Amino acid sequence: MNIQKVEMFHVSMELVQPFHTHLETVKERPCIILKVTDETGISGWGEVVAFSSPWYTEETVDTAWHMLEDYFIPAIFKKEWLDPRAVLDTLDSWKRNPMAKAGLEIAIWDLFAKRAKQPLAKYIGGVREVVKAGVVVGVDTPERMIHTIQTRVEEGYQRIKVKIEPAKDYKMLMKIKNAFPNVDILADANSAYTLEDIERIKNLDSLGLLMIEQPLAADDLVEHALLQKELTTPVCLDESIVSYQDAKNAIRIGSCKTMSIKIGRVGGLRNAIAIHDLCMENDIPVWCGGMLEMGISRAFNIALATLPNFTLPGDISSSDRYWKKDITFPKVVVKNGEVKVSSNPGIGVEVDEEYVKKISLRTRSFFSKTT
Ligand SMILES: O=C(O)CCC(=O)C1=CC=C[C@@H](O)[C@@H]1C(=O)O
Numbered sequence: 114m115n116i117q118k119v120e121m122f123h124v125s126m127e128l129v130q131p132f133h134t135h136l137e138t139v140k141e142r143p144c145i146i147l148k149v150t151d152e153t154g155i156s157g158w159g160e161v162v163a164f165s166s167p168w169y170t171e172e173t174v175d176t177a178w179h180m181l182e183d184y185f186i187p188a189i190f191k192k193e194w195l196d197p198r199a200v201l202d203t204l205d206s207w208k209r210n211p212m213a214k215a216g217l218e219i220a221i222w223d224l225f226a227k228r229a230k231q232p233l234a235k236y237i238g239g240v241r242e243v244v245k246a247g248v249v250v251g252v253d254t255p256e257r258m259i260h261t262i263q264t265r266v267e268e269g270y271q272r273i274k275v276k277i278e279p280a281k282d283y284k285m286l287m288k289i290k291n292a293f294p295n296v297d298i299l300a301d302a303n304s305a306y307t308l309e310d311i312e313r314i315k316n317l318d319s320l321g322l323l324m325i326e327q328p329l330a331a332d333d334l335v336e337h338a339l340l341q342k343e344l345t346t347p348v349c350l351d352e353s354i355v356s357y358q359d360a361k362n363a364i365r366i367g368s369c370k371t372m373s374i375k376i377g378r379v380g381g382l383r384n385a386i387a388i389h390d391l392c393m394e395n396d397i398p399v400w401c402g403g404m405l406e407m408g409i410s411r412a413f414n415i416a417l418a419t420l421p422n423f424t425l426p427g428d429i430s431s432s433d434r435y436w437k438k439d440i441t442f443p444k445v446v447v448k449n450g451e452v453k454v455s456s457n458p459g460i461g462v463e464v465d466e467e468y469v470k471k472i473s474l475r476t477r478s479f480f481s482k483t484t
Pocket residue numbers: 134169248249301303351402403404405406428429430
């Protein structure tokens with residue numbers, strides 16, 4: 114397969130409600146949409162999930178735009194592609210920048226699945242027709258959070274994720290657990306604690322949380338291992354796992370008992386699948402993390418979550434959770450706590466190209482020199 118054209122769209126949409134963490138409040142969500150077209154005219158779509166500032170990881174929309182236009186896109190015109198797994202062999206000629214690489218690599222996966230006339234879930238070896246839905250409830254007063262959780266539970270979500278930090282943890286979580294004793298609650302700290310807080314974190318152990326996500330700093334694999342030894346609650350790593358080797362090291366030293374896999378954070382779908390397989394071999398259950406994404410990346414998350422070791426509900430919520438109008442259709446709908454996997458070819462959703470162009474802040478097209 115030869116790539117004939119690549120189109121890049123820097124788009125931005127307002128979230129239906131601001132997304133608060135102790136690090137940042139996201140109101141507007143920019144991202145980069147990629148359309149990759151082959152010699153037969155079939156197109157695959159990708160989405161770069163980097164934020165507008167480096168608060169979550171070091172990448173931003175602007176760093177990704179630069180890496181794509183100056184390095185990654187020119188590189189993919191130079192080869193004939195026989196398998197999407199080979200794309201990262203080329204892109205890894207350059208260091209890091211996982212979200213920029215992933216946005217382009219997944220578009221080529223979508224293209225290959227469409228050429229094979231297969232749904233992406235089937236193309237990557239998925240085993241289920243529906244995936245479990247989980248949702249994040251943003252930071253607010255405990256009363257308002259309890260009201261929102263009640264709504265989300267009535268909508269059928271199987272797992273509720275809340276954000277914590279030292280100033281907002283035990284009391285808030287205890288109120289939530291008392292109000293919803295039978296609902297799985299995940300607490301995501303986004304590295305708000307250090308090992309100095311170990312007694313405070315151990316105090317959370319008594320609450321019966323499903324897991325504590327990323328309590329310590331992203332590069333603290335060893336300290337997470339020391340913490341996990343002191344806790345019965347599973348530690349889940351998110352920001353710490355930005356490569357296959359990170360996952361291998363974390364498992365080897367016992368830094369966590371579960372992982373959130375995000376295609377953008379780990380540098381592409383090939384890496385996400387490899388980390389899934391490694392965790393399965395080591396009895397580490399995984400779930401698909403979210404990135405406040407638009408419909409293209411959400412479609413990839415749904416396909417990824419069909420792999421066998423995605424046994425825990427991920428951040429897979431309805432389109433309406435974040436968007437008044439998404440860039441893809443049909444919308445993702447949660448029914449009885451599940452999302453149906455598309456049986457259409459590739460990512461299984463259509464991209465509203467007119468709307469993408471309408472909300473684009475900048476665009477750029479690249480053509481194969483042989484055209
Ligand atoms: O996309 C979703 O539904 C949840 C997203 C989410 O919780 C996060 C996205 C990006 C950074 C963080 O704030 C947080 C996470 O750490 O998982």
